[in-house]
Amino acid sequence: MAYASLLSLNQTLDQILHPHDQTEQQPILKSLYEQVSFLLSFLDVSSPQNTNKLRGLEGRIRDAAYEAEDIIESSMSNQIVSESGSHEDRTESHMTSNQIVSEWYQKFERLQKIIQEIHSISDEVVKMRERNELQVLQPSNSSSKSLSTNKGKSVMVGLAHNLMEIKKLLASPHSKLVVVSILGRGGIGKTTLAKIIYNDSLIANHFDVRAWVTVSQEYREQEVLKGLLNSLRGLNHESGEETIEKLAENVFKILKDKRYLIIIDDVWEIEPWNRVKSLFPDNNNRSRIILTTLQSRVAELACRLCDPYHMRSLADQDGWELMRERVFGEERCPPQLNEIGMRILRQCEGLPLSVVLISGLLYKSERTVSYWHYVLSNIRSEITDRDYGILDSVSFIYSQLPHHLRACFLYMGVFPEDYEIRRSKLTKLWVANRFIKPDRSKSLEEVAEEYLKDLVDRNLILVREWSYSGEIKTCSIHDILRDFCLMKAEEEKFNLDVEYLPEVHDNLRQVSILTDLKNQIPRLALTHDRDLRIRSVTIFFHNSPNDIHFITNFRLLRVLDALTIRFEEFPVELVELVNLRYIALTYWMKHRFPASIAKLCNLETLIINPGKFRSIFNTSFLPPEIWKMSRLRHLLFVRSYLPYPTDALKEETFVPLENLQTLGNVINFRWTKEVLDMMPNLKKLVISYEHDGRTEWSSYFFDNFVHLHQLEVLKCFFFAKCYIKYQDPLPVNFAFPQKLKRLTLSGCRIAWENMSIIGSLPKLEVLKLKDHAFEGAVWEPIEGEFSLLKFLLLEVTDLEHWNVDETHFQSLERLNLRYCYNLVEIPSGFGEHFTLQAIELYECSPSVVASAKSIEEEQRDFGNDKFQVVVKYEMSDV
Template sequence: MDLHLNNLCNSEEMIWQMEIEPMMKQVDSIVGEVAAEINEQMGLENIKQIRLSSKEKEIKTREEPPNALRKDSWSSTKNLMVGFDEYLMQIVDQLTGDSSALEFISIVGMGGIGKSTLATHAYNDPYVVHHFDIRAWVTVSQSYNIRDIMSRILDSMNKSPKGNQLGLDVYQNLKGRRYLIVIDDIWDIKAWDDLKRMFPDDQTGSRIMLTTRIADVAAYASPSGALHQISLLNNDRSWELLRAKVFGDEPCPLDLQEIGKTIAQNCGGLPLSVLVIGGFLSKLEMTQEVWRSVAENVTSFVFSSDDRCSAMLRLSYNYLPQYLKACFLYTGIFPRNHEISVSKLTMMWVAEGFLGQAHGRSLEESAERCVEDLLDRSLILKSQNNSEGKIKAFKIHDVLFDFCIEEAKHEKFLKIIGSPAHLLSTSTVSERRLSIRVDVLFEHSRFNIDSMSTTSCVRSLVSLGRWPPSSDLFLRFKLLRVLHATEVAFSQFPCQVMELLNLRYMALCCNGDIPASITKLWNLQTLIMVPDFDLLGENYLPVEIWVMSHLRYVRCYGANFLDPTAAKFDIYRKHVVLEDLHTLSGLWNFEFTEEMLQRIPNIKNIDVFYDSRCLVENEWSYYQLENLGNLHQLKALKIFVIPDPSCSVNSKFTVHFPASLKTLTLGGVRIPWHELTIIGSLPHLEVLKLKDNACVGTEWEPNEVEFCQLKVLVLESLELEHWRAESDHFPSLQRLIIRWCYSLVEIPSGLGESMTLTTIGLDECEDSVWDSANEIKETQLSYGNDDFQVTNVYSAERHSKRMFFQAFRIMKDAPDDSESSQTDEDE
């Protein structure tokens, strides 16, 4: 059967290339000649009248999409347009606009968000119905047959095929007429390539509207067209939709309103969930007790009460390539509503071996592309961007999370451990991944590790709770590749880990030095060591780490790297180069000697802290920062001085920045403002963060030839009072963030003339700074920049965290952990 269908498709393709396309050209030529002749004889107005007459006499259109779309009663009620009114108005305007060119409108969003519903209402809008000569609706889906689609388009126009040349039939029936074609639920770029040549562009004002879950397909099909990314409903609109589904035009009883709003909120803004729950509630007893039980298990009720939900989500999952399925299921290793760090997750993917190294891409770049693919396919929700505009963290909608967990369980991909008792009862574990989520400490409690003797197939162990540490547990996982247990505080480095020779990713919380025996972990790619905050301080990495050739990422807070020239390596390891190492983070008083830098030629990110007392003793020249200029792959650099009230650093900050830098964060280095020229001249610098007395002085006036590529500027805890600048000084600036600059009088008004600025974020600034920001906003709005924002970037959590670490770094001489990441969210 499949072979027969393939032969039909191939035959259709050959017929198209050999016969139909030439015939179409002849049709175009004939129609053009006839149109020219009619135009001469009757004039343009008569041509319009001919079209209207043709519409009245010949063309009958369907008033609704095909039955396949209308079969779900919950998807055809007027209530479904709650939250979509604005989208609908925009789409109707685009469909009926004055442009005579063939235009494309794409509707993109996750399964169940209402794409087809929105398209249906636009398709059946009375004004749209009157506007077009021909309307046709076709649903493509994942498995499609091009001949079947052609037949359905003809059927939608009440036309019968005249032969085997269906594509030509479609083309001829559309030729010269104003048509609207809706291509619903398209998944594949190839599907669009197969369809698009059937649609003539005769400058008649025709439109093609697509719905898809995949952003790349929409962008490919209509690169210059209108794209509507459908957002989740807010809490108010979710409640409005739920109330309308349950009670129709009747009011909700007062005693159910509060719990009803909670149910709506727990649907996570997904219209599908709201409607399914609404339909379920409408059949139940209207009591607080019943509704409260639903509120506590919303997603469970969604799946149990309507199989269409899981079927709809499964479509998205089944369409993924195999490696992306593994990547998606792996997200279930984190708890519900957890904000998942992209950098952490992608390193785990790499360690698990999910990804092959694509030509011209590193493993990390391939992993980031996978995150973007999941986002484009509407399977994850972006929650944070980093300063470069890339996705830094994401969440998973509750409905998709439940589907992920169920599928992972079905595939024996992942096992979740919720308590010691749960683990004790586990005599056999066939899953290859364990997620331990015990979040309390049990006195005199210990895992029975003997019961875990059959768990040798486990590849990932991720602990997200503070369960009683027992390093002996690790010995039961000889094949472990990923070990993440930063919530479990070990008093010292657990040497039993050295027996896990297959480890590629290790993240632990412990104090003290790492032993030289770490070289046994010769496969290790990612090393993360988080100190226990009760004993925060400096620790040493063994010099032997320089021969661990597979290392890609090292983050060890307060870590002091020893000079490899002091080591007595054997002749074969003396000159090992860490070719794959791209990140060194959390370094402490790092000395950039030539020998060290020669071993990390491809380093891209460096994050280093200096003790102000050491700087008083040694001065900056001791740390040889001028050698940084030799790191030609370095993209992101952070240098932060930990202040000490008992001493003052007077040494001049001397550094040679590499031209490759894109992100630079400085804190406490005390550069005079007029010396920022060396930074402003960096040709590729896009993000600059100046924090905690990074610069000294009260006045700053940059030069016009500086900061040509700068997109993000963060000024935080500086003594700056007067800042004089025009838009020409920052020709590419998009986001300006100012925090805790209590002396600053105002933001330069000249920035209001900027053609690129989109956001000013402020926190704890003088009223005059807010006033100047709002004046800039008024100027931007007068230029038509309606998206310009002035926002309060205050975060109570971030502020309290900052205060906590400020106290700790004075008491314990500790680095500020909140500043330790190269991808901090400063917006």
């Protein structure tokens, strides 16, 4: 963590060093800043082949940087808390302020020694470079390659035979329920094979319903049942606080009388299977269950009407084809690399995961014989006695990562096994933890997304779901890689599960809480010196708000992710943790934020989640002081009332929120020119309006949206007050910015004739129209509009006839229709759209379903075998 610790210290120093600040400490801090910048620049260009030579130095760098930042930030924190109090508080804390000065001078001598240590390290680096002992990083040959190069094609390499065998088992003549166990060691590809089967269009069409659930080593029955139920319902239905018994009953009801396919992934013990197997009725209709496991006993006991299927290691030929495609894509492997490549392959022992990881390393590295020999000689150099031999390979691959990616990768160990995290949240966490190096030409979030794509290219992070616009939506990490992250994080003094806190070293920075805290509160009364070092706390267990007061001891905390805990009011004690940059909390009722939240002068991200109770009662009331928090980057709520700045603050000073990129969901807000000037860099906006029958729509200045020049995502929801049956349509002068890529509209009631307002947007890729966003019986698209649109959703509309030919929607990939009760048919013109990949229908008429099937046949006739129609809950003719 040498690079990450230096980068964090560098940003801390950059924040406090100003030309006008000529304090007594300024020269020493400037000297430290120069040395830190030098070491950062050195590590930026240092080749991964220097890892062994720098191992000792990196440990010294990490420890020195950690300690220096602890001293500086603790003094800054005390000063901010002292200065941000009321006049009475400041008077009462006069002695405390003196103590702060005294504390600074006490630590001043220690800081000088740390700087001397960093000077010494810098001198050693200079001498090593003078002796030509260090190599400089060579630019990657693949920096311009596509993120998805060959990934879709090569995923099938070596699995064709397995796929055929499993399909035979699924197609067995037994009308009874058949349970197929896929057995194999870690990294052999069990989950990958199951996913291919699950997503196969022919298999999907054979079953009425499908569901996927992951069990994992840390089995939690309620979570498994919720996952199974949500997968069956298909619309991300929230299952609330239902009991285990109620969840089980709902699963059984859905499956009763249906032909189903269930995938139960990653089962470690037989007990979880014994607990859930009664949920799956034998409908005598060829329903099937696939279970994946590492354990022979589990596979044998779970199987019904067939033997377990043993997955075998890759043959050399298949392994080489997989490696070649992952490294070179459509290019030929240079002849001089063939032999050495095969020798590297054999070190992977036929494990697809190992082949894929090594391929990711070679894909991103220089393609020379000397480097490939270096890989061969080092890939098995770190022998361990751990259960997974593949960890040896992962250790070497980690050592070859560029320094700026290492902390981002190890941070994945914070999350529970098989945890699926949204890209947008992960990048915010990386930014808040200061893992991202600033780039003047890009936002921190844009740089973070580049880091994520790089780790995906290296196959160290898995993409679980892609967005409709082709971006990463959610991601996760393989269990074996997570095991490595936990092992390495402990070695690097990086993160640990809370149950080990009493035994940790003093430099622990990240804490991941996966357990119940009720019986551990006494153990969390950490010493004053130790608590200063905790920078991030992430809670995944459903603890009580009363169980986490210990967090206030962590005075330098940057990240508090406590979405699994339900609060009734904002924990006001958090405002004393002035170093906080990221807060994520869950509320289940209306709540007001205190004015003192403005004391969190470093806060960048504030996320408020409603948990399972999404309703009008999940409303946040923000104070006027929010307009003083200039570092805010992301404000995310389910519903929030944001005070208008000038009305709310009157004579008080407020600042432009120039860093603000995300804002939502705000209620009934007025978008005047003055407000727009305060949010010049807004990229994502979610807004809602309650129509009371009296307020004119024009008073909200919707036409000013066109001046949000950086806006890329906009979601607008309009609905009437409970006492109003229908609201007025929005005015036609509704306008949108030209950079807009994703647009969601609901309840606007605009006539279809005015669709050109949207159709003319040059960069629009995703359009979702909900709850009568547009009204009328007929939609006549105009030729040339929606030229880049990839995804279109129509949900709850009175549309009857929709006239489309081959000149319309020429980039469309997915069409989703929900509750379109009046629509007669899907236009046949979509049958000639060769970009179209899928049509999804939910509660649509039989005639709409029939037209979708006709389009499917036409697409297949044109050779588009990947096209599929997914029908859920077809309406009856009655």
